[in-house]
Amino acid sequence: MKFNYRRAGSLKEALEILSEGDESLKILAGGTDLLVMIQDKLISPGVLLDINGLEELKGIEESNGRIRLGALVSHGQIAADKLLREKALPLVESCGEVGSPQIRNRGTIGGNLVMASPSGDSIPALYVLGAEVSLKSRDGERVIPIEDFFTGVKKCVIRPDELLISITFPALGPDDRGFFKKLGQRKALAISKVSTAAVLTLRAGVVVSIRIALGAVGTTVLRAPRTEAFLTGKSLAPEVITEAARLCAEESRAITDIRSTGAYRDEMAGLLLARGLEKLA
Amino acid sequence: MNSNPSIIGTSPKRVDAREKVTGSARYGQDLRMDGMLFARVKHAEYPHARIRSIKTARAKRLKGVAAVVTAADIPGNPAFGAIIIDNQPIAGDKVRYLGDAVAVVAAETEAIAERAVDLIEVKYEELPGVFDPREALKPDAPRIHEKGNLIVHHKTRKGDVGVGFGEADRIIERSYSTQRVEHAYIETEVVVAYLDPDGTLVIKGSHQNLFNIRSAVAGVLGLPLSKVRIIQASLGGSFGGKDDCMAVLGCRAGLLSLKTARPIMLSNSREDSLVESYKRHPYFLDYKVGVKDDGTITAMEINIVADGGAYASMTQFVTWRSVVHATGPYRVPHVKTDIYGAYTNNTYTGAFRGFGSPQITFAYESLMDEIAGELGMDPLQFRLKNVLRDNDVTATGQKLDHTVSVGEALEVTTRAAGWDEKRKKFPEENAGRIMKRGIGLACSYRGVALGAEGVDATGAIVRIHSDGSVDLTTGLSEMGQGLKTIFSQIVAAELGLPIEKIQYRETDTSTITDGGPTVASRSTIIGGSAVRKAAIAAREKLGAAAAEKLGAPPAKIIASDEKIMVKGDPVRAVSFREAATMALDAGMNLSSFAWHVSPPIWWNEEEGRGDAYFTYVYGCQIAEVEVDPETGRVNVLEVWAAHDVGKAINPETVRGQICGGVATAIGYGLLEEVEMVDGVTKTMNLDEYLIPTAMDVGKIHAIILENEDKYGPYGAKCVAEPTAELCAAAIANAVCHATGKRIRDLPLNLERIVLGHKLVKKKRRVR
């Protein structure tokens, strides 16, 4: 594994480098996935562009009811952030379960997205938060809803000349609730067999709206539209939750791979939803 | 002349403490030498194939490559083996698993060596493989070795099971299986091989059993034993796992060193280690038990098949330990046990902490709970009715002439855990809650040391220097268990010195006679006895030298508080140092070598009976679990583990062994499996082979029982392995108590608890 290394001093410089069109270039942020992929010879980049110096890609801010995360914000920062705990709980819960403390200290939210693993824990949380991803190139910037960002296992719409610079989403309001739950084979340092995230607006005990996302069940994170539709307008009564779990398991249609079976994943997707909802009822 | 053994039964600071908490301990991977080359291995590309040709010319031409060797370069025996000589460090005509090497490269850097490996072209004729030991034993199975696929068949016979089953009110038959697991020492295997100027080949590295490795290297490289010197680096965990696979590395690196006359480092990556190094045997176990309605066991018939993988390694001994202990610690008048070890094209299997006991303990202790359940008896009461007591006769016909403490272990552990109350209370409470509590137990007996596997003897050298400091040398290995500290304590006790005065020398085959391997939990009882004898012999010399000056007969002289003194008259004393100087000035030899041989035992392989071990240890573990029946998650909340160790020379290290053994068994019970599909390892690193993290291990209560044994130093027996053989069974029993589900196959992972079957993996070729 031989490659060159370039360190971008500014966002402008980084975008210039990306515009050169070097197909062998890969972007280095936290490196916690990238370096493993290189070791495993899954990729063999010619150049790594280190973007860790880009201040524009750091920081967690809230303005006008929207939260902006710089792409370089680490999982550890998110997991420990007070603002996010109050206004983006599913994301905080998901980032707190990524890898180990050492991985969370280095791994970035932007990296987790562009790696586009269906078991990337932050992704279902960002789905239900209704996040948008800002991709910038020398020629401009485009904002993509997160659900349009992923196209398959380890595949997303980002162009080689683009850099994911930030993620934005509406802050959860006083009537909004959310959660992220995952199951791994062991209790720490485990890749998800299945994960479920949800955000819902509850008024007078009735679900006004809800978004549900399932991780590690398919080639990308999936929403559960039928379950969402079923829950909308209902109260979180036990029989409603049971039916929601059944529906959710039905529409999960999970895959079987090295980490689990489809049958188990389907059932757990529904169960994790039910467990999250029960706490809110 | 007497000692002052006040240090026995205490836990002084470990003698290797400072180096290990400051990062200065030097492990194999830390070794560097001038001119050192790095080796990499070209592995087999099929699990079973005939090698047609190997072309190494392109690899040899690569800049920076110093040598490429194949089986044709081996000057000595093509294979080695402790029992059956079948393990080929570099395969010649045939590969038998994907961990076989076909060529090994030495180059200036590891990266160059890796590139060279890719340039080696091997042509194979693929042969049909066999991956299930039960299939391998069928007459039409592909033959893996010329003599067929049966490695061994052991049996035990006692009484007449036909009669026993006739006396029974019920016959209960059950089948169990256990999985292939990895030692998962955090340090992978590594050696550095180099030639001393006198032509001695030195192999330093992560060795567990130095003399085994020396025999293998000398045999394969055609050298006399005296020209091969094995030195142990600080060892980053072994658990039985750094034996044959280290011999393999030693042969490969040694060959390259002979070829290049330069130091060679060969280290396994984690992926190499998972594919190449041997594992714990998967077992398929069928049990048939006759029992009376009052709970008396009348007969047991047991049939077991073990997957030995590509090479025999320790399969014969592992399965022998199983056949001796297969009934568990119970009075069974009629016994018929058969165990078969078979070759397959899987990664070979060998020694792993427990050595054939975790498998059978999982089976017979699950079974005991199942029988108790059928009879409507409490599992504890059922066991207490049947467990071995003093002077009882084991399944192999051995009369137990020591304190048989399995009953005591059961009673102490159940009391500590609140057994009676929890067995009653949990089912009632579970009715109203999602998370189900359960409590389960397992008990065992275990033969100490090698038993009838072979001669069990070892030596120790104690050398007293003129300044009163002391060197201690043995052929046994520190692996983290605390052997250096315990042996140093014994010398300190016998010489009346503080432990800091004792220097444990690094283990090196050139410094002492072959004292066997550091296995079978034999170090304290066999090695400790040799150390004690050597220390006593040295002390007696000092006593003799000082006797005249002190004006007392040697029998009246003791060593205590860094003095040699007259017993009961501490004013009449010389310092230890003075006594040493006096003795040396008098021309005395203050170096003593002692040899300890275990008491006699016997085994009749034909008849399947004998006095298999000279003594046994007993233990009981209880697991309290919380099961989420919806997700299948099992939380091990607390474990109570009581082990009769004879005498705890160092209670902290005993506790360390208990906690570590329990954690290993929690992994065995719940998480771990080296998954192989058609000979291909699926779990290639520690992201897929999951051992317990700190979050996965509950509170462990270590309970030390002490019934001193006449054969052990200060009454000590052993602790290392029995701690790892119980908890998987205790967890399975606890899960059943919590949920009513009996799971007979390990591990009890999430899918298995929810769906009742294991994950079926897709086939995927990794190499």
Added chain:
Amino acid sequence: MKKMITFTINGELRSVEVEPNDILLHILRDKLGVTSPKIGCERGDCGTCTILLNGKSVRSCLMLAVEADGQEIITVEGLSDDGLTPLQDAFIKHNSFQCGFCAPGMILAATELLEKNPHPTKGEVKEAIAGNLCRCTGYEPIIEAVLDVSSQSN
């Protein structure tokens, strides 16, 4: 394309020439003689290569050496100028290591925890060391050592 990098390691400013693809763990071990970070899995799963980078524990097997340019690194060798830290003492007292191979990483992970949170709960200790695998001790004696240090500090 070799590059000269300079960083502080255990209080000492060191410069070293590295290849862009050199992994920090290997440079520490092979070029700088800092061997307490160990090689266990080389993919971030075992924790034995843990170092403190600007006070935060990270996997040195998942970092390029060039990324360390200008940063501050502490390994277990540099935890204390004289003698042992209270945590190292507690590791000895509680028999918190056996083979010792995980100890350097384990001590650093626990050091980071105690810096951030001098009085952690048992659960917080377990979480903090969950990324550091140990096969010998069963973790219990390690957790005890960390809690012992915590109980002795104000």
